[in-house]
Amino acid sequence: MSLIVQKYGGTSVGSVERINAVAARVAAWREQGHQVVVVVSAMSGETNRLIELAKAIQPRPAPRELDVLLATGEQVTIALLSMALEQIDCPARSYTGAQMNILTNSAHNKARIRDIDGARVQADLAAGRVVVVAGFQGVDETGNITTLGRGGSDTSAVAIAAALKADECQIYTDVDGVYTTDPRIEPRARKLSRITFEEMLEMASLGSKVLQIRAVEFAGKYRVPLRVLSSFEEGEGTLITFEEDVVEEPKIAGIAFARDEAKLTVLGVPDQPGVASRILGPIAEANIEVDMIVQNIAADEATTDFTFTVHRNDFPRAFEVLQEIARELNARQVLGDERIAKISLVGVGMRSHAGIASKMFAALAKEKINIRMISTSEIKVSVVVDERYLELGVRALHEAFGLDASA
Template sequence: MALIVQKIGGSSLADVARIRHAAERVVAEKERGNDVVVVVSAMGGQTDQLVAMAQELHDRPPGREMDQLLASGEQVTISLMAMALMQRQQHARSFSGGQVAVHTDGVSTRARITDIDRENLRAVLEAGGIPVVAGFQGIGPEGEVTTLGRGGSDTTAVALAAALEADECHIYTDVDGVYTTDPRIVPEARRLAKITFEEMIELASLGSKVLQIRAVEFAGKYSVPVRVRSTFDDGEGTLITVEEEDMEKALVSGIAHNEDEAKVTIIGVPDRPGIAHAVVGAVSRENVNVDMIIQNQGEHGKTDFTFTVPRSDYPLVMDTLDPVCKQIEAEALTGSDRIAKISMVGVGMRSHAGVADRMFEALSREGVNIQMIATSEIKVSVVVDQKYTELAVRALHEAFELDKPVDERDHIH
């Protein structure tokens, strides 16, 4: 008998019919002889509706009240799912995050899990029952309701799987696994049977929307095998697990793209110590994450400094840096919020040379100009004009033959 944690997302719980269907998935796993813990999100669209109502009523809704409000979404689905399971003669019991208890720090709307009590869930499992747990929420040090931020239900599921030493954590969603790239851009994209934690973390951070990066980081830290599956179709999905020897056969596992990017360039910056700190420090104090950074070798004691930030933060960053540029005597501040980052990821890059060159050649053939480049051990990222996003993704998918099984690809040696 295995212990499986099943997380069911909001799109799979959007109405009563879908809740019934999701319950059948839970019962099927139970009838295979496995113990099951279910983690649910709010019904599809409900969280957005609650946020919209809060913003209509208050210019800056207080964090504590937002936690109270947003946690109500999962309160609805745990009860409805428990009822659907009971109707199928299952002993089910619903739990809020506080009732489990999922302990968090006290940061409103973006809390982090610090510990999880196991006793209440273990008691239901030992009685042959199915605990149904509210994802996305917990309880802070002062007994206050806390929420984990967007995608927090994935994190709850993986954390419970780690705490209960589950055999696997299944993330049920509206896609049937992790693909070599977005199938909406490349219909020939292939579903991956397996991918490493390291590769999935990179893909999640680079724009893949299948899983939240926090959940994958948690899974990798505690070695919790995660399987992404479809609520609506049968299939094994994609297993996210530790790196195995045969995984290096795949030169590139996937291509991610992110259009939620903006580029900022400071021209003619005095080339002296402390300039990078003055620029990046000012942006960081506004709680804006800086991503790719390039500092060009300048002439006559001047240099150019370029970096990327989330597109939604672009106006704030430009306003913040205007006085900074005057202070450091820069010649000009420019930027663009019409860029995209295209990234290739694969653990096979560690043992193969020439990946970046092959990438640049493929983009050059299509007339796609590269504005910035960043590399790591298992990824190569480039920034291009946003209008070339789909063209670049298709060109790279074809160049690296990702539509073919790994053994049939033309590898670089």
């Protein structure tokens, strides 16, 4: 007998029929002798409906009250799923984030989990009950309802699995696993049966939106075995594992990418200590998240060029902030490009194998794709290209590194 934590996202519980299907699946696991804790999201569309309602009243909703409002979404789902389980004679009991005592800090709308009282539900599990927990939400020390931000249900599931010392945390989603790249772009993309935590982190943060990056970090930190699988099809999915477990994985796990990026460059910045922080400080203060950062050597020796990427939505504001900074720094000019995309090659094998980067650049060059920016880490190489080359670039790299399903 093992203890399994399963998480079902909004699409998987998006209708009465789908909730019934989830109940059937959960009950089957229980009948196989497992203890099951189910973590659920709000029914798809519900969170957006609530946000629209809030915005109709307050254009920038008070964060504390927004959490009170949004938390109802998952509360509806836990009640309905518990009913669906009881209807098929599978005893179940629901828990809100507050009832499960999912303690978070007080950062409303983006709270972080601090502690979970696992003991609370052990009696239910021992009595053979399925425990159904509201994902995405918690409670702070003074009893205020908090939410973890979009996609937080994955994090809830992993944190609960860690607190209960579960044997596996299964994330059910609308894809059947992690692929070498997005199959919508490269139909020959191959499903990985295993991937390391580090690779998964890079894949997730780079736009393969299968799992929330915070959930993967959490799983890595607490060593929770994590599996991604489909709530609509049968299959083993993809197991996210620790590097030492990996015996014979390919050097490259996959190719991640991000659309909707924008690039900003300050030309002719005085090349002095502290310049980078003087540029990025005001950007961070404006709550704009920065992705890649590259500092180039400029033509003359007294100045340098400073480039970074942001989400395309943040581009206009970032450009405005940067104009101001450029004036203060006596920089020459601010350039912006809203039509870029990022392609990344990810794999732990990269560490020990030289030549991966050059092979990547060659494959892109063969397709006449101009590289606008490069950034590397231990297990990934990212390039920025014109947005229109995104699909071509992904497919070229997929083939060059032998990731095709037929390979």
